[in-house]
Amino acid sequence: MTEPTTENPYLFKTIGIIGVGLLGGSIAAAARRRKIAKTVLGAGRNPSRMRAAQQSGLLDRGTTNIAETSAQSDLVIVCTPVNQIVQFIRTVAQHSRPGTIITDVGSTKQKICEDLYGSLPEGVTFVASHPLAGSEKAGFEFADPNLFQHRPCVITPDASLPIEAVAKVKQFWEALGMHVLETSPEKHDQILAETSHLPHVVSSALAMTLTAENRKFTSTGFRDTTRIAAGDPSIWLDILLSNSEAVVHSIDKYTQSLHRLRDAIKNHDENLLRQLLEDGKKNHDALNSARPQ
Amino acid sequence: MTEPTTENPYLFKTIGIIGVGLLGGSIAAAARRRKIAKTVLGAGRNPSRMRAAQQSGLLDRGTTNIAETSAQSDLVIVCTPVNQIVQFIRTVAQHSRPGTIITDVGSTKQKICEDLYGSLPEGVTFVASHPLAGSEKAGFEFADPNLFQHRPCVITPDASLPIEAVAKVKQFWEALGMHVLETSPEKHDQILAETSHLPHVVSSALAMTLTAENRKFTSTGFRDTTRIAAGDPSIWLDILLSNSEAVVHSIDKYTQSLHRLRDAIKNHDENLLRQLLEDGKKNHDALNSARPQ
Structure with a gap:
């Protein structure tokens, strides 16, 4: 593991972000602001969105080319919806140089780790992460370099992973201002069912219950309690279904x-x-x- | 009804606030800031707290003397916990001059209106109100003159009340920046069961469910969804029990x-x-x- 020095103050020379939305964009903004990487690359589906992210100064280069982005990065962070993470990490790993570290931001961890631990090409290491930070807003336009500050990040390594790679991923999140917690993927999903997925269900159920004619009789209490129900239904659909057993247990x-x-x-x-x-x-x-704090 | 004029720009010469906590204090601060009353009096149980409220400049005079405060006010706003409102309004009405208007800020309205409409001394009018503004904080130290801005206030008059008094109470809340809605006391309690009391129960149940060892795995979503659970249990106990039937219906x-x-x-x-x-x-x-807005 190369420690940052005065001559090379960066934790990573180049990082690549796959999926530049609110979270990916905020990682780019924070990495730049905190001088964590010399070069910040991004890859996404939509060419005009990626050009816009580059033009806004958030990325040094924004493309649709995942292979190229992967080949040039020392750390790749996959920030796609949770049900696409495994396939994207396989693609990234195919194109990465030996020594590359891959992590993600997925809200559930058990399936991802079961699929990927021990099954990637030699020399490429995936360390699963879940930064507990986000917003009901979507899009890199809402990127916030302080989104991660003082928030927890859970990493779920297993004993087969090189400890240097695990340490480096931990350092990365800490450099973003996060407090890193470590647990098993299974335990992570059980805990997050209670602390994150349940609140979303509780909040959505409350928002569903309100009748239209009573809207004008609401105040800040109703609005705050249903804030997270404004989150993207597609993203939450994936999260809830990928952890359904533990979520149902928490609801009960x-x-x-x-x-x-x-x-x-x-x-x-x-x-x-x-x-x-x-x-x-x-x-x-x-x-x-x-x-x- | 005396309309404010250039010579007398105040809606009321003197207002009296019974119970100077977060809500009563915020009414005092807003009435002063917006020049709604020339003189703002306050009465409460605790002499040293009332002196402190006066010394802070929130009140022109803060005492424990409800009789005196009532006798000197043109409008009295009762801001006590909901199960004490009826008895305080009876005391205020006993000591008020003819023409005095009384209102309240109680979160439930049916019992209060059943008890008080048609049963106060001649010449004194009670018009029930519920400003939908508040905070999980307690005490006049958190008084906020902008607490009412752009928020709804429900008034629940009945046909027996002098329309001038109803209009004046409506003007008072509007002068505080509120949008006034009018409904029957019964309908108010049914609606608020859904828009205010239910969110509190939903939020408290979520806070109750969290196990201590999982606290460090929470993020802003859990915190926002349980914010209102931090409200004063004594106050919410009264509210929930004074509207139990409609609240249970909303929970179901x-x-x-x-x-x-x-x-x-x-x-x-x-x-x-x-x-x-x-x-x-x-x-x-x-x-x-x-x-x-």
Whole structure:
């Protein structure tokens, strides 16, 4: 592993981003701002979008050529929708030089790791990642170099991976300002079902429930609680279906909490209702101290 | 009704706020900033808190004397927790001069209106209000003169009330920057069960469900979706119990939405799941156009 030096201050000479949307674009912006890579390449499907990303200064070069982008990069970050990650990583690996490291930003990890660990060409290493940062907005126009600052990133390596490559991926996310956590792919998907996929389902169900004639009677509470329901349905469809078992389990656990509240309200059980509301408040308030800022 | 003139630019000479917390304090700050009242009085339980509110410049006078505050005010706004509103309004009405208008900020309206309409002393009029603005923060220290700007306020008068008094209360909320909606107390409680009380229950249930060891794996989505769960449990206890029937009905309707999502995920029904997520997104996105800004 080459450590950055005064002569070569960059963690990577060249990074390549496959899929330059909100997340990919924000990685490009942050990598540039923080001088993590000397050259930032991007590849995507739409030639005019890629030209626009290059012209905006976000990328040193934006093309539709994944092979070329892969061949020229020391680290490739695949930022496509979750159900396309495996195929894109296989393509990237085919065209990469030996020593290239590949990572991703997929919201579920078990299927990706099962498919890819131990099955890529010799000399190319894939280390799975999930930066817990995002937005309900879409497109590199909303790229934000501070999107990753103080947020957690989960990496899910296994024992077969070269420890230098794992360390380098960890360094990359830390250089973006993230706090890196490590767990198994299976455990990741169980945890994220509760902390990320469940909130999306809960929020979408609330947005679905609102009748049109009652919209004008909403305030900030309703709007905040349904903010994440504005996320791209195609992206969330993939995430929820790629982790369906754990998500259904979380929904069932949540339904129990909901029904404890419901029954306390129905039975006018003041003591129980107070206790439940206090538990919820404590759990929310604890979030502020759970994470290094 | 006296309209404001150049010589007397104020909508009310003196307003009195009973309960100077986040909402009462924000009304005081907004009334002062927008020159709605020449004099802003406040009354509360805790003498040192009331002195502090006066010393901070929020109130012209802060006391524990509700009788005196009521006797000197042209409009009294009762900003106490919802289960104390009726008793406070009776006390205010006892000490008010004829012609005084009383309103409130209670989150449920049916019980309050049933108790008070037609039962106050001659010459004193209560017009029930519910400004849909607030915060999970508590205390006048967080008072925000812009809290009401562009937000809806529901008033629930009945046919027995003098139309001048109703018009004056409407003018008051409009002068605070609010968009006033009018409905019956019963209808208000049914609507708000869906648009305000349900989101609180949904958010609290999500916060309750999170296990402590998973806290560090949360991101902005979880935090935003549980923001309102940080609200004061005592206040929400009263609100939920004072509208329990409609709240339980809303929870049951919500549970149906949640289970449609759950079953679509469990059955890997991609088309249905996409449709449901799109419905939720459309409903959320429509909130931005539902309200005059």
